[in-house]
Amino acid sequence: MEKTLAKKSFSQWVKKLSSWSVYIPRKDEEGRWNYAEADSGGVSLDVLQTTLPPKKILFPQREVFLEFAKTLAGNRETLEIKEVLPEVKPTVIIGARPCEARAAWMLDEVFGGEFKDAYYWRRRDQTALVGFACTIPPSENCFCTSVEGSPHSEEGLDILLTDLGDRYYVQSMTAKGEKLISAAKELFEEPKPEARKQVKAAHAESEKKIRRQLKDARPIAEKLKGMFDSPLWDEESMSCLRCGICTYLCPSCHCFDISDEVDNPSPLRGQRVRTWDTCQFPDFTMHSSGHNPRPDKASRLRQRLLHKFQYFIQVYDKFMCVGCGRCITLCPVGIDIIKVLDKVRDHGA
């Protein structure tokens, strides 16, 4: 379904979605952008990149799996275990970058398949993604076009909005998308033929504006298979601080840890929780014997790249990188995944 929506009607549309939890990039007093719930005030879209991707809405940093409690009745101690599944209201993320939606599409693969992750799907099934095409690249380190994405990609999205000056061009790809439009039918108009032309031109133009490029990503993926023991990893990881920025803020990274958190030791009461974890922390692979199969920064940087550019492709035939550039922009020491992969490509050449 294709429509247009006047920009002045955008806030009204968001208001009409009152039965949904609406997330949209919002700016706080200090000028920091973050996906937050839209309030009743005015909302607008802007081409920008939030520090935290909307991954946190589908895959929160902390998820309670179950609650446990010991009770004493007479002399008998019983342990009660209660599964906790998230209760999620229909949710819509408006203004998601197309790359962020592609990342959700990758998370779907990981948490789907043969064993469905009930916690993830409780949220995912209820969530619609309304993307906003990047007519201007939101970051100087964007490289989505190099990893089979595009600034107007529809993958993972229910609706794609494109800025046409005084109006948005609205493309709905799914039944969820149509539902969102029908919540405020009267605001949407049939697109005029010139609007169709304009949107095509805007999309073609947007691809040209992406500044950074990773050439030959697929051949690099092939080449990585023979690079496991390369000294390159040592060199490239010298400046790594072993923090979790590149992975925690990555829209497609999804590793987690499960631990029991005790609220009260006696009588025992607590929760089993899933929290984000990262291959960049030394304790991620630490064995209880004291042996750590990834003992240094080199092996951890290698893991991050191989997971994204070798293993994931072998399993799902997709890069596990959407080219948002966050890991590049936010790395405190300027480790640049494009540069590292450039070196892989040129290695031994």
Add this chain to the structure above:
Amino acid sequence: MAKIEDLKDEARKLLREGKVKYIIGYGAGSNGWPAAPLFIKKPEDVDKLVWDPTCVHNLVRFLVDEKRRKARQRQPDKRPVGIMVKGCDSRAVVVLLQEKFIDRNDVYILGVSCEKTGVVDDTKLAKKLPGKKAKKIEVDAQNRFVVTTEEGKTEVAAAEILAERCLECKANFPVIYDLLSGEKTKRSLDEPFGSLQKIESLSAADRWSFWKEQLDRCIRCYACRSACPMCYCDECVVDSINLAVTAETTADEKAQRIRWIQRSAESSENLVYHLVRAIHLAGRCIDCGECERACPLDIPLRFLNKKLEKEAKELFGYEVGFDAALPALVSCFRDEDPQDFIR
């Protein structure tokens, strides 16, 4: 800012003669910030060294890595490592020496003077030139910053985009070095603890809500800990397991390890993490500001450390990072130390 041609000549010589293993310095970054850490092993790569107001990083952090690397090697190369340090960074070297974490023979210190300016704060720069990205930042003869963007050059008064810590700088040239590039010039300082005034004027309740809001944003990526040259413990309270475990550690020892902090990034846990870190840095933090710079969520961590630095100064007359022979603040007692907390 100093010109570093003399330093480059020396660096080339050191590498050619094999007097240092490698040199930790600054080179060109590719992620949108002009400078990034650079590790040089070959004399011909010395030309890649840069020194400008975007050399914000405290490279002393990499001496911690070097020590860990050596510990893992069977026959470690014992030659020193060359390292470029600013005035503030050199104070971090002093602390590592004072705490006997490194030996003076482990490092060859290539000092650079910030002279009359300092380094640029990326957040302030982004606010000053919204939407533009600096390709290069230089200092002109009047000590103003000249920022080159795609649209051309813009002059900015140094005070407008200088890092907060530079406005409160205590050492604009290195306090310890083997070679110094640039002048030991005096520079005018703002209030030594100026940045604290606003937060100190708040009531306890307001401070509490300020910190709650700030720390609630924390995602526990530990970039602050990772960027800090003083956070070198092998075992840290925040890690989910003990990294100091060896094949000899018994099952009992492992099981009995106290979990001080949960993994969940929640208010109480975040607060414990940041307070533990701040307290462990009392009398040790040299205010390089790396924790705050590395934080992707802009948590103003410097305030915590700066406050403790102020307490150390006011209560014990102690200023860290100037004298490696001095005993560390928390490991010494002097008769004149205040004792009013003992009741």
